[in-house]
Amino acid sequence: MYDIAIIGAGASGLLAALTLSQSKKVCVIEADERVGGRAHTRYGLFSTAIETGAEFVHGNLPVTLSLLKKFKIKYFKVGGDIWEKRNGHFKKDDEFIENPEVIIQKLRELKQDISVAAFLDMYFKDKQYDELVKSICRYTEGFNAADVSRASSFFLLNQLREEEEVQYRIDGGYGRLISAMHERCISQHCDFYLSSAVQTIRWAENEVKIATLNDKTFEAKQVLITVPCAVLQKDDEGKRGIQFMPAIQAKMEAIDAMGCGMVIKVLLEFSIPFWKLPQIREKPGANLGEFFFLFSEEAIPTWWTQRPVENNILTGWLAGPKALSLKNRSSAEILELSLQSLSNLFEVPVSMLISQLKKHHIENWSTHPFAKQAYNYVTPQTKAAVKILAEPVMNTLFFAGETLYDDSAAGTVEAAFVSSVLATDRLLGTAQNKM
Numbered sequence: 111m112y113d114i115a116i117i118g119a120g121a122s123g124l125l126a127a128l129t130l131s132q133s134k135k136v137c138v139i140e141a142d143e144r145v146g147g148r149a150h151t152r153y154g155l156f157s158t159a160i161e162t163g164a165e166f167v168h169g170n171l172p173v174t175l176s177l178l179k180k181f182k183i184k185y186f187k188v189g190g191d192i193w194e195k196r197n198g199h200f201k202k203d204d205e206f207i208e209n210p211e212v213i214i215q216k217l218r219e220l221k222q223d224i225s226v227a228a229f230l231d232m233y234f235k236d237k238q239y240d241e242l243v244k245s246i247c248r249y250t251e252g253f254n255a256a257d258v259s260r261a262s263s264f265f266l267l268n269q270l271r272e273e274e275e276v277q278y279r280i281d282g283g284y285g286r287l288i289s290a291m292h293e294r295c296i297s298q299h300c301d302f303y304l305s306s307a308v309q310t311i312r313w314a315e316n317e318v319k320i321a322t323l324n325d326k327t328f329e330a331k332q333v334l335i336t337v338p339c340a341v342l343q344k345d346d347e348g349k350r351g352i353q354f355m356p357a358i359q360a361k362m363e364a365i366d367a368m369g370c371g372m373v374i375k376v377l378l379e380f381s382i383p384f385w386k387l388p389q390i391r392e393k394p395g396a397n398l399g400e401f402f403f404l405f406s407e408e409a410i411p412t413w414w415t416q417r418p419v420e421n422n423i424l425t426g427w428l429a430g431p432k433a434l435s436l437k438n439r440s441s442a443e444i445l446e447l448s449l450q451s452l453s454n455l456f457e458v459p460v461s462m463l464i465s466q467l468k469k470h471h472i473e474n475w476s477t478h479p480f481a482k483q484a485y486n487y488v489t490p491q492t493k494a495a496v497k498i499l500a501e502p503v504m505n506t507l508f509f510a511g512e513t514l515y516d517d518s519a520a521g522t523v524e525a526a527f528v529s530s531v532l533a534t535d536r537l538l539g540t541a542q543n544k545m
């Protein structure tokens with residue numbers, strides 16, 4: 111019998127295991143054959159490590175940075191030129207949204223939170239605002255992976271008001287932090303059970319029986335559930351990924367109120383950085399050789415390089431409802447769309463790109479069996495739902511994970527870590543749990 115069983119070995123589950131296994135008998139039950147969840151650095155596929163999930167540290171995020179320091183893992187600032195190609199023209203841009211002040215002013219007038227779509231409809235219906243509306247939709251979908259008809263206007267206001275934050279990459283990738291945490295947990299005698307997808311949780315006060323798809327059973331006094339939101343939400347057939355017996359209806363209603371964002375991430379390695387060739391680099395009005403981000407209207411609209419690291423890798427990004435609409439497309443079809451998008455953007459033949467393409471990797475997160483989503487976005491219902499989920503059930507069932515977060519770092523590894531710190535505080539019955 112374990113004191114605490116943790117379900118899911120992503121960022122939140124690992125941090126909880128790290129803290130709890132210092133004083134409790136803990137096991138971690140993970141569906142996948144590896145730890146890390148949506149922080150998944152792949153080594154050995156390309157000439158360098160690639161991030162198929164989380165990639166950046168979006169700002170000076172306290173828990174993430176303190177863990178990197180604790181494990182002596184270096185991180186470095188990223189940045190460079192941001193370009194946009196619209197209607198066939200390139201434009202250097204350092205603002206994701208032009209003239210955000212007019213939007214900010216109207217957002218401030220809102221007395222209660224409504225969806226971004228309802229907000230735009232209320233104030234910016236006139237034709238003169240078409241471009242502005244499009245840019246808000248692109249931002250909400252592209253950056254937050256959100257559906258504008260469900261995304262929170264208050265959250266949009268927070269994002270637009272915030273000073274531009276510095277961004278970092280982790281030297282060697284998020285995988286280094288994940289491995290360091292995993293190893294430390296093992297050294298603290300925390301047991302890990304991989305390839306063990308939890309199917310049912312039978313519970314009574316201080317008594318939990320967990321059964322997995324591969325017929326393993328576990329007993330614990332308390333359980334911390336850290337699986338992605340989309341795993342717990344009802345699927346197309348109305349089934350949830352984990353059954354609770356007895357049912358916990360209020361918690362599942364809170365889960366259903368959350369926004370699960372979808373992303374397709376495309377990684378391509380070429381034999382040369384073709385975008386630096388003089389005939390490509392010097393497009394009319396543009397010098398693309400040093401580009402970091404390039405936004406466009408193509409099927410795979412957003413592309414970035416590894417700057418300041420110089421290599422031959424491009425990352426493509428499609429997020430929000432458009433990513434969901436390609437849910438059932440094969441990797442070969444997504445690759446074709448990607449190469450066509452790059453061909454249109456850089457005005458080069460697809461055949462030239464194919465001849466230079468060395469490696470490719472497509473990660474379609476909405477079809478990932480143990481994630482079913484990329485990351486959460488904030489809806490007008492999120493705040494209330496987080497409060498419901500954070501409240502333990504009879505001091506026995508606890509929840510954590512990036513879903514249980516509604517502040518400015520929503521949808522990040524930091525959100526997962528913060529939720530984990532709060533949950534372990536509750537599990538240990540201490541308000542000032544130190545990492």
Ligand SMILES: Cc1cc2nc3c(=O)[nH]c(=O)nc-3n(C[C@H](O)[C@H](O)[C@H](O)COP(=O)(O)OP(=O)(O)OC[C@H]3O[C@@H](n4cnc5c(N)ncnc54)[C@H](O)[C@@H]3O)c2cc1C
Nearest residue numbers: 118120121122141147148164165166308480511512522523
């Ligand atoms: C494409 C993409 C890009 C991203 N970019 C960034 C970024 O640049 N910066 C950033 O900070 N964040 C980014 N994120 C978000 C970040 O990856 C997540 O917020 C974070 O990793 C979530 O951690 P978690 O522990 O809450 O969930 P997860 O990492 O999903 O961990 C949950 C674990 O539960 C397991 N599980 C699922 N079902 C079961 C079951 N039935 N039984 C047992 N185990 C189960 C899963 O396999 C998984 O390991 C990105 C995510 C994606 C997908």
